[in-house]
Amino acid sequence: MYKFFTIFLTLNSVIVFAQIDTTTTSKELEPVTISSSRFITKDIQTPLSITVIDQSRLQIGQSKISLFESLGAISGVFAMNSENFAQDLRISIRGFGARASFGIRGIKIISDGIPESIPDGTAKVGNLDVGTMERIEVIKGPSSGLYGNASGGVISIFSENAKENFAELQANIGAYGLQRYQFKTGQGIGKFMYFVSASRLLSTGYRDHSSIERNFLNGKLIYNFTDKNKLTFLVNYIDSPRAEDPGALIQSEIDKNRQQARLQNLTFDASETFKQKRIALIYDHIFNQKHQINARGFYLNRDFANKQALQASGQIAFNRDFSGGGFNYQFTTKDYRLKTGVDLENQQDNRQRFDNLAGEKGTLRLNQVEEFRNIGVFLLQEFTIIPKLKLSINTRFDDIRLQITDKLISDGNQSATQSFQRFSPMAGLSFSPNLSSSVFTNVSTNFETPSLNELSNNPTGLGGFNPDLNPQKSRNYEVGYKGIFGKKFRADVSVFYIEVEDEIVPYQLANQVGRTYFRNAGLSERKGLELGFTYKIRSGLTTYFNYTYSDFQYKSYQTTAGKFDKNMLPGIPKHNIYGEIRYFSRIGIYAIAQIRDISKLYADDANLNTNDSYATVNLRMGYRKQLKNLVIEPFIGINNLFNENYNANIQINATANRYFEPASGSFVFGGLTVRVGK
Numbered sequence: 001m002y003k004f005f006t007i008f009l010t011l012n013s014v015i016v017f018a019q020i021d022t023t024t025t026s027k028e029l030e031p032v033t034i035s036s037s038r039f040i041t042k043d044i045q046t047p048l049s050i051t052v053i054d055q056s057r058l059q060i061g062q063s064k065i066s067l068f069e070s071l072g073a074i075s076g077v078f079a080m081n082s083e084n085f086a087q088d089l090r091i092s093i094r095g096f097g098a099r100a101s102f103g104i105r106g107i108k109i110i111s112d113g114i115p116e117s118i119p120d121g122t123a124k125v126g127n128l129d130v131g132t133m134e135r136i137e138v139i140k141g142p143s144s145g146l147y148g149n150a151s152g153g154v155i156s157i158f159s160e161n162a163k164e165n166f167a168e169l170q171a172n173i174g175a176y177g178l179q180r181y182q183f184k185t186g187q188g189i190g191k192f193m194y195f196v197s198a199s200r201l202l203s204t205g206y207r208d209h210s211s212i213e214r215n216f217l218n219g220k221l222i223y224n225f226t227d228k229n230k231l232t233f234l235v236n237y238i239d240s241p242r243a244e245d246p247g248a249l250i251q252s253e254i255d256k257n258r259q260q261a262r263l264q265n266l267t268f269d270a271s272e273t274f275k276q277k278r279i280a281l282i283y284d285h286i287f288n289q290k291h292q293i294n295a296r297g298f299y300l301n302r303d304f305a306n307k308q309a310l311q312a313s314g315q316i317a318f319n320r321d322f323s324g325g326g327f328n329y330q331f332t333t334k335d336y337r338l339k340t341g342v343d344l345e346n347q348q349d350n351r352q353r354f355d356n357l358a359g360e361k362g363t364l365r366l367n368q369v370e371e372f373r374n375i376g377v378f379l380l381q382e383f384t385i386i387p388k389l390k391l392s393i394n395t396r397f398d399d400i401r402l403q404i405t406d407k408l409i410s411d412g413n414q415s416a417t418q419s420f421q422r423f424s425p426m427a428g429l430s431f432s433p434n435l436s437s438s439v440f441t442n443v444s445t446n447f448e449t450p451s452l453n454e455l456s457n458n459p460t461g462l463g464g465f466n467p468d469l470n471p472q473k474s475r476n477y478e479v480g481y482k483g484i485f486g487k488k489f490r491a492d493v494s495v496f497y498i499e500v501e502d503e504i505v506p507y508q509l510a511n512q513v514g515r516t517y518f519r520n521a522g523l524s525e526r527k528g529l530e531l532g533f534t535y536k537i538r539s540g541l542t543t544y545f546n547y548t549y550s551d552f553q554y555k556s557y558q559t560t561a562g563k564f565d566k567n568m569l570p571g572i573p574k575h576n577i578y579g580e581i582r583y584f585s586r587i588g589i590y591a592i593a594q595i596r597d598i599s600k601l602y603a604d605d606a607n608l609n610t611n612d613s614y615a616t617v618n619l620r621m622g623y624r625k626q627l628k629n630l631v632i633e634p635f636i637g638i639n640n641l642f643n644e645n646y647n648a649n650i651q652i653n654a655t656a657n658r659y660f661e662p663a664s665g666s667f668v669f670g671g672l673t674v675r676v677g678k
Helices: 002-018 055-059 251-256 263-267 452-456
Strands: 049-054 077-080 090-093 108-111 133-140 153-159 166-174 178-189 192-203 212-226 229-244 271-286 291-307 315-332 336-357 360-386 389-406 416-423 426-434 437-448 472-485 489-501 504-508 516-520 523-538 541-556 575-584 589-598 614-623 625-627 630-639 647-650 660-662 667-677
Touching: 049 055, 049 489, 055 133, 077 647, 251 660, 315 360, 336 452, 360 452, 389 452
Parallel strands: 108 153
Antiparallel strands: 049 133, 077 090, 133 153, 166 178, 166 667, 178 192, 192 212, 212 229, 229 271, 271 291, 291 315, 315 336, 336 360, 360 389, 389 416, 389 426, 426 437, 437 472, 472 489, 489 523, 504 516, 523 541, 541 575, 575 589, 589 614, 614 630, 625 630, 630 667, 647 660
């Protein structure tokens, strides 16, 4: 922590010095309108911990390779695995999601009101183009009362709208073969608005066998029939022909050569490829001040293939169909708001596993159809008891059905079915003495069924479900404060306690290094503190500071490997500090400094293997020049300024001590944006 404050004060002094003689202005602090709580309201007045990151912090001066660059700005959120695109970014909120062996688990991801998370609770933000994001809203803490299965937190992402007729071209280049190109255009024509973006990402990667090639196409059409009803059409296409997986190393291998790939990952050509397309329709209608409705429908197809670093069943392929929709109705009076509706989601994976013969497809070992259907009905109510005091009462009922149909019955028929039904109540109270501050508290429950991948990774080696893996349940208690003072300073403070029963944790088998299985861990508890401060030093110069304290322990957990009571949960640091300084001058020059200080964390349940603490500094500088309808913006950035050695990812409970995936050293990038518009 001392190292963090030394660096932070030094950079602050440098940027304050650079700011002398400027007269720039910046947007004043004010409450933000949010919709991720399913009611449109001011963030200050909700009884939830919510953080909003706007477009300037998502895109300006950023490489836009992934959301990792921006998520550090949110207390309570911890992200890893930013450099292994075959496994995708791993995000946890208050510990939910830390167990994921790849991608995101336990957190609901929503994009423009359409679920990015599939019904079993998994998601990949590598499907999303940061260069099209206008803002993200993050709800921290269990929220199954809002979104059902696997809502240990919510990340709601909103893409850009065309506010004017424009066309924009951006080109980024950087270390380790980074190339990123993007073209965006849009226009508003009367009642009609369109926005289209195409981008391409290439990189050879810091480590051997870590290259990535990914292409995005995104489109949005909005037609406003009147000022009270509109239809939105969304289309997305992603083609990722190659994402290599360099694998985890033991510490002695890292000490010898941080950039090497694990030998087995080279031998078996560990990598993934996929194509994904999605379409969605959303209809909004406001009848009058009291009544409004929303209806939506969507379809997604994902064609995926993955090579793992082992021979037996080491190649996986599936074709996924994910469809669904929903309807909700809102009733509003002066002192009461009600929203009720239904969410329908159905996932079907046609999954196969083959032996991996040095990268070539071998014998078919598994062939099954996996289905996950979820029907969720919710009722949200907000009572204004007195003008300054609001009570929220939410409940949701989810009916879930999982089914596997075995199509390879030569080793017996492993077809299976499971069903779950769950009520998720949630209550919150918010007292707002004025429009710029509030004290709040909430009590909620959360549940997570095992994902299809977790259930179908059966340690017996057979198909079907792992019969010993059960859903995890949690209870959450939180007290917090939000306040804005004099349009110069904002404070967000939350204290929480979460008790988790049957926590789902990952593990590996000694004879199958690289394949992850899952089991339940009895009882655990999470005690935490989250602080977030924003201070506008003067016009054009703003600082941000976040601190997260996470005391997450097992209360009762025992396996054949030992008893882990009172041990810390792996994969989560006890202390997480983030600082940011942003300077924007009236003449168009800007500079941004970001600092992350992460305490040590454990790599295993036994707490015998430790990932050391580390601190990193990122710098960005740019110049925005406007010439009538033309804007030219060159920028340059450097991540990990002081070339800190640390690990980008931890494989929790890995065997053979292969826990660590090294991060790159100093990473320089730059680019040019050219925009034409009114």
